[in-house]
Amino acid sequence: MFEKIESKDFLINPFQSIGRDWMLVTAGDETGGVNTLTACWGGLGDLWHKDAAFIFIRPSRYTYEFIEKMDTFSLSFFPGDCKSKLGYLGSHSGRDEDKIGKMGLHVEYFDGTPGFEEAELIIVCRKMYHLDFVGGRIPANEIERFYSNEDENDFHRFYAGEVTGLYRKKQ
Numbered sequence: 620m621f622e623k624i625e626s627k628d629f630l631i632n633p634f635q636s637i638g639r640d641w642m643l644v645t646a647g648d649e650t651g652g653v654n655t656l657t658a659c660w661g662g663l664g665d666l667w668h669k670d671a672a673f674i675f676i677r678p679s680r681y682t683y684e685f686i687e688k689m690d691t692f693s694l695s696f697f698p699g700d701c702k703s704k705l706g707y708l709g710s711h712s713g714r715d716e717d718k719i720g721k722m723g724l725h726v727e728y729f730d731g732t733p734g735f736e737e738a739e740l741i742i743v744c745r746k747m748y749h750l751d752f753v754g755g756r757i758p759a760n761e762i763e764r765f766y767s768n769e770d771e772n773d774f775h776r777f778y779a780g781e782v783t784g785l786y787r788k789k790q
């Protein structure tokens with residue numbers, strides 16, 4: 620069971636929770652299906668005086684198709700003992716298998732947007748804006764690290780989402 624909370628009561632360290640513990644970015648619905656990926660790039664803050672979340676998704680990801688199709692997406696944060704599942708979901712594609720079922724995770728809808736029963740915190744976002752990374756503006760060392768070989772030209776799309784719901788698992 621989850622309870623809805625206000626952003627003033629939301630206490631996480633985004634450097635740790637996103638960058639080091641990772642999150643799942645999820646989109647879809649009951650008719651078209653749901654997909655998810657593990658993300659460690661992102662942020663939380665404000666845009667246009669609205670609570671906002673920021674994510675960076677490569678167009679090659681299957682999840683990208685779901686995010687593009689839908690108006691909303693969610694960010695799910697998990698207890699530490701789920702990290703190996705996040706590792707799996709971040710290295711296998713929903714194009715090839717039912718990776719969510721394989722990891723024993725269960726989709727639960729939050730205001731119509733899919734997240735996970737097993738998460739301890741869910742952020743529901745409505746897409747507000749996107750823009751595509753441009754190779755010429757990325758530092759050469761990061762091009763070398765993240766956009767060479769098969770990832771050449773697979774530049775991330777940046778999405779800013781308005782935070783429309785925060786859900787915390789009840790103790």
Ligand SMILES: Cc1cc2nc3c(=O)[nH]c(=O)nc-3n(C[C@H](O)[C@H](O)[C@H](O)COP(=O)(O)O)c2cc1C
Nearest residue numbers: 656657658659660676677681682709710711712713
């Ligand atoms: C720790 C970790 C962080 C990741 N962060 C991102 C990210 O921020 N953006 C992204 O597009 N892919 C990221 N990935 C890669 C995707 O999670 C991975 O390619 C996934 O298999 C895509 O699944 P899909 O094809 O089902 O969408 C990350 C992977 C891992 C393991």
